[in-house]
Amino acid sequence: MASYGVAMATATRVIGQLRDTGLVETRPGLGTVVSGGTAPPDRDRIVRVAITVADAEGLGAVSMRRLAGEVGLPTMALYRYVEDKEDLVRLMTDRVMAEHPPPPHLDPGVDDWRTCVEALARLQWAMYREHPWLAQAMSFTRPPLAPHGMAHTEWTMRALDRCGLDTSTQFTAAVMIANYVRGTAVNLEEEAQAEQETGMTEQQWMEAQQDRFAAVLATGKLPLMARFMAGDHEFGLDLLLDYGLQRLLDGLAAVMKP
Structure with a gap:
């Protein structure tokens, strides 16, 4: 002065x-x-730190107060970089989607539509496995305006554009596939949290429930379930995703126009 x-x-x-x-x-x-x-910090670092926290502890752990402590800012100072928690989650979502662009080895305007759509769905599944919180953040009724996420939808629509489908059907089909993957992936964060709380993996938990399963099946009221449980069958989210994805693609193939 x-x-x-x-x-x-x-x-x-x-x-x-x-x-x-x-x-x-x-x-x-x-x-x-x-x-x-x-x-x-700048906004980019704030978003990266938020993703790191969400990956480790779930989306619920990402509060403005927690994030401020992680980046060394007063809580109110965060609002210089992000508008609010909703804006932060949108930025987190777009950052993750940007790091998982559509398969570069495929051209949806040239390559087989089913190969392209399936490849993108599996890429999204891998993305959700890497970031289990992301499925909770996604919405198809109030979707986050994440440009890189919208690029996924555009890519699927391009793959279907040569199949005689109108634009409305292309969009609906693209969202249907993405929503199926996301809906299956919702279980990932819940499973990760359950494993942290119980110290048991999914397989270990199932093995610990064998006596309870046996007691229920012993009533004889569930004969088909009993027959399934008696066999040596594998089951898990990956198998569930694969089965449903193939049936969805079969259904799309049935409405393709020559």
């Missing part, structure tokens, strides 16, 4: 803004000093 003739109100406002962005901090006995930590 003395050196540059800055008004007290202006200096106070500037110091407050510097403190909010983490460039300065208040220390007892010293006053306001330049922060000794890393450079202040």
Whole structure:
């Protein structure tokens, strides 16, 4: 103030803004000093940190207060970078989708439609397995306006565009496939949380329930279930996804026009 003739109100406002962005901090006995930590975060880093937290602990663990602590900012300072929690989740979703673009080795305008649609569905399944929280964040009634996610829909529509389907059917089919994958993937975060809470994998939990299963089946009221359980059958989300995906693609093939 003395050196540059800055008004007290202006200096106070500037110091407050510097403190909010983490460039300065208040220390007892010293006053306001330049922060000794890393450079202040930008929106890209905030989104990456939020994804890291969600991957490790689920989407519910991503609060503005928690995120502020992770990046070293006051909670209110986060709103300089994101509008609110909904905006943050949208940015997280778009970042993940950007890292999982449609299969580059396929051209939906040239290659077989079924090969393309199946490849994209499996890519999305792998994406949900890598980020189990993402299925909870996605919605097909109020979809996040994530450009890279919309690019997935456009890619599927391109694959169907040469099959004699009108644009409305192309869009409906693209969303149907994506929603099926997402609907199956909703179980992933719940399973991850259950494993953390119980310390047992899905297989270990099933084995621990054998006596209960046996008691229910012993009533004789579920003969087909009993026959299935008596066999050596594999079952899991991957098998469930594959079976349903193939039936959906069979159904689409049936409405293709020559």
